[in-house]
Amino acid sequence: MTALDLPQLLNLTDMETAAQQIMPPDALNYYASGANDEHTLRANRASFSRVKLRPRVLVDVSHIDLSTEVLGLPLSFPVGIAPCAMHGLVHPEAEVATATAAAAAGSLATLSTMSHKPIEDVAQAAAGRMWFQLYLYRDREVSRDLVQRAEAAGARALVLTVDTPFLGRREVMLRSPLHLPEGMSLPNVGRRQPGTEHLDDLNYLNTLFDPSMNWRDLEWLRSVTRLPIVLKGIHTAEDAALTVESGGHVWVSNHGGRQLDTAVTPLEVLPEIVQAVQGRAEIYLDGGITRGTDVLKAVALGARAVFLGRAPLYGLALAGEAGVRHTLELLREELQLAMALCGKVRLAELGPDLLRPST
Numbered sequence: 001m002t003a004l005d006l007p008q009l010l011n012l013t014d015m016e017t018a019a020q021q022i023m024p025p026d027a028l029n030y031y032a033s034g035a036n037d038e039h040t041l042r043a044n045r046a047s048f049s050r051v052k053l054r055p056r057v058l059v060d061v062s063h064i065d066l067s068t069e070v071l072g073l074p075l076s077f078p079v080g081i082a083p084c085a086m087h088g089l090v091h092p093e094a095e096v097a098t099a100t101a102a103a104a105a106g107s108l109a110t111l112s113t114m115s116h117k118p119i120e121d122v123a124q125a126a127a128g129r130m131w132f133q134l135y136l137y138r139d140r141e142v143s144r145d146l147v148q149r150a151e152a153a154g155a156r157a158l159v160l161t162v163d164t165p166f167l168g169r170r171e172v173m174l175r176s177p178l179h180l181p182e183g184m185s186l187p188n189v190g191r192r193q194p195g196t197e198h199l200d201d202l203n204y205l206n207t208l209f210d211p212s213m214n215w216r217d218l219e220w221l222r223s224v225t226r227l228p229i230v231l232k233g234i235h236t237a238e239d240a241a242l243t244v245e246s247g248g249h250v251w252v253s254n255h256g257g258r259q260l261d262t263a264v265t266p267l268e269v270l271p272e273i274v275q276a277v278q279g280r281a282e283i284y285l286d287g288g289i290t291r292g293t294d295v296l297k298a299v300a301l302g303a304r305a306v307f308l309g310r311a312p313l314y315g316l317a318l319a320g321e322a323g324v325r326h327t328l329e330l331l332r333e334e335l336q337l338a339m340a341l342c343g344k345v346r347l348a349e350l351g352p353d354l355l356r357p358s359t
């Protein structure tokens, strides 16, 4: 598909369907899968449609302002790109294309530890609009080096993923293991350790993560960086409170349904998390966002911004940077219209009164 064909794709689901028709089977299995029975994967999307909107009328909506700030960085609308591993499975420009698109849209890209492109190249493309996601390795020296490279390259925050002591059980991947194509190495992962030849690529990466990671490791992380720290994978008020006490920001996520199946969905726990945080930290959310109204609902319940996981990957698979741009622009247009139809002109006007919970 070329950039010229993109306007035929009217929404993120059209893009997903089109991308899935052209993606290599390995990439499709890896991107689309969730854990176990995929209940949580489906529930993430369903949680948005269950919440109904209470629009107000007779408001002058001729000018709508979608702008916001995350950790002091201005965003043209409250949507960023979540960290996803291995963009190179679907496009040779990989994370560089994604970051370029995010920068052009006035958005923000979070670079995964498991990227195909080096941190410095992506940071340059992101032009200051990049966060770096960290998987804490057993080998702390490797993690320290990654953190310091990200900081030196201009990352604006560190996103520590806390829901992945071990990778979830994605049965699609067990049936059809991922083998990275020859020459497609991950620059933030050193040479493969001898004695691991029997493991497929995902299972090998899994062995690098440190399952002993706990709250005390945040002190170590703080000692090696001055960047703000965001904890990604918070599901409960209890952990949100601990995050704030440790000086971090809260990213509500169940990893796109890829970790603990039947875990709570981000939208349904957002109210308890907002109450626990009490304005002391920023709160973000990801999982299942495909519509402007989804963004609106998350912001109305207290998220400062939301992040997209799979959707930009489908855009990238279809048309590289232009495809990711299209994903972001569709969502921006939908959000703008949803604001107008709700009688709201600024994000600060969105609150729980806009919503009617499911009965």
Ligand SMILES: Cc1cc2nc3c(=O)[nH]c(=O)nc-3n(C[C@H](O)[C@H](O)[C@H](O)COP(=O)(O)O)c2cc1C
Binding pocket: 030, 031, 032, 044, 082, 083, 084, 085, 112, 113, 114, 133, 161, 232, 253, 254, 255, 256, 257, 258, 286, 287, 288, 289, 307, 308, 309, 310, 311
């Ligand atoms: C293919 C794929 C790779 C992912 N890789 C990472 C990763 O490297 N680090 C991380 O913290 N989260 C990772 N995630 C989780 C996403 O950051 C995000 O939480 C999730 O995809 C959001 O749900 P959505 O796909 O429904 O938007 C990955 C998700 C997918 C689909």
Ligand SMILES: CCCCC(=O)C(=O)O
Binding pocket: 085, 114, 164, 167, 202, 205, 206, 255, 258
């Ligand atoms: C070993 C890479 C893990 C990436 C990840 O977080 C995911 O696939 O969900």
